[in-house]
Amino acid sequence: xxxxxGNTYFxxxxxxxxxxxxxxxxxxxxxxxxxxxxxxxxxxxxxxxxDVTPKEFHNLVRFFTGYxxxxxxxxxxxxxxxFALFNNHASAVQACNILNQLxxxxxxxxxxxxxxxxxxxxxxxxxxxxxTTGKVSLNIAWVSPSSPSxxxxxxxxxxxxxxxxxxxxxxxxxxxxxxxxxxxxxxxNLPCNTLFIGNLGDSVDxxxxxxxxxxxxxxxxxxxxxxxxxxxxxxVSCFVEFSSVTAAAAxxxxxxxxIFNSSDRGPIRIQYSKNPFGKRSAHPGVAQGIAQGVSAxxxxxxxxxxGDGAPMFLPPGVVPNGGGPPGHHINPGALPFGxxxxxxxxxxxxxxxxxxx
DNA sequence: AGCACA
Numbered sequence: 195x196x197x198x199x200g201n202t203y204f205x206x207x208x209x210x211x212x213x214x215x216x217x218x219x220x221x222x223x224x225x226x227x228x229x230x231x232x233x234x235x236x237x238x239x240x241x242x243x244x245d246v247t248p249k250e251f252h253n254l255v256r257f258f259t260g261y262x263x264x265x266x267x268x269x270x271x272x273x274x275x276x277f278a279l280f281n282n283h284a285s286a287v288q289a290c291n292i293l294n295q296l297x298x299x300x301x302x303x304x305x306x307x308x309x310x311x312x313x314x315x316x317x318x319x320x321x322x323x324x325x326t327t328g329k330v331s332l333n334i335a336w337v338s339p340s341s342p343s344x345x346x347x348x349x350x351x352x353x354x355x356x357x358x359x360x361x362x363x364x365x366x367x368x369x370x371x372x373x374x375x376x377x378x379x380x381x382x383n384l385p386c387n388t389l390f391i392g393n394l395g396d397s398v399d400x401x402x403x404x405x406x407x408x409x410x411x412x413x414x415x416x417x418x419x420x421x422x423x424x425x426x427x428x429x430v431s432c433f434v435e436f437s438s439v440t441a442a443a444a445x446x447x448x449x450x451x452x453i454f455n456s457s458d459r460g461p462i463r464i465q466y467s468k469n470p471f472g473k474r475s476a477h478p479g480v481a482q483g484i485a486q487g488v489s490a491x492x493x494x495x496x497x498x499x500x501g502d503g504a505p506m507f508l509p510p511g512v513v514p515n516g517g518g519p520p521g522h523h524i525n526p527g528a529l530p531f532g533x534x535x536x537x538x539x540x541x542x543x544x545x546x547x548x549x550x551x
Numbered sequence: 552a553g554c555a556c557a
Contacts, residue, residue, distance in 0.1 A: 468554050
């Protein structure tokens with residue numbers, strides 16, 4: 195593909211000032227950035243080759259559930275930045291989880307994060323929008339690459355050509371995550387490569403969990419645990435193993451507080467497992483837990499600041515959600531976000547049907 | 552608020 199000559203689709207007037215954005219937030223009763231987090235429905239993607247085009251990115255994300263519009267920036271001297279807007283936070287998180295670490299081609303791997311601000315839709319030729327003709331009715335963003343019959347299959351590495359849900363089926367698969375809600379995570383364990391998933395609905399099954407976790411970066415296996423003796427709480431829990439602590443940490447952050455279709459008792463609670471998959475505790479009976487107050491500032495999974503924002507226990511080099519890659523911090527004032535799209539997400543703290551549990 | 556498997 196021929197590299198773009200010049201910066202034909204970068205325009206300074208696409209940018210909205212941060213002060214505008216903040217004052218708009220305040221007018222909606224949102225006083226901290228954290229409160230807005232669950233309303234962010236934009237994914238920020240980097241890692242493209244220099245010759246990527248806006249239409250190329252649009253075609254990469256156009257079949258994701260909830261996709262609304264995208265914009266690619268190619269400012270001289272700045273690495274390529276793409277933004278994709280979805281119609282709610284959950285869809286943005288799912289797209290983010292698919293796009294992150296996705297090999298784009300032989301030399302380039304994408305990095306995807308939830309953006310700091312939503313893409314501001316304006317009548318600009320640089321913004322490509324979802325098809326509205328009705329001719330494209332596919333609305334698939336989540337098809338597990340795993341075989342449902344095998345017990346613990348290792349997910350295949352996704353690539354742009356065999357993207358999960360990408361023109362694979364004429365029977366759309368319903369998105370397994372319907373939203374996010376705040377969740378307390380008072381006690382967590384030391385980060386490891388295995389996650390403990392709590393507060394699952396009693397009707398959850400392995401197939402649903404595979405839809406959610408099976409295609410995430412680094413997924414290795416999961417195990418569903420049923421404890422009928424458990425009274426008054428969730429009788430079902432799940433262990434999910436990833437290929438690295440880093441991969442587990444990313445899912446710990448991005449899927450915290452997710453609400454599944456089977457969720458009838460509130461959002462899931464994700465903790466690091468007391469013991470990694472397949473490894474026995476060195477000293478049984480010795481407390482390993484670490485009080486964490488809450489799971490994190492939780493910029494991604496919900497909009498309430500719970501606790502004091504105690505430090506996350508991420509391994510070196512892992513950036514909490516919302517951050518940029520090391521050495522590539524995003525200047526919010528230089529991003530094309532405006533306030534026009536806040537408050538339109540399907541879920542907000544004010545209408546969460548679940549008590550904080 | 553529930554941590555199995557080896």
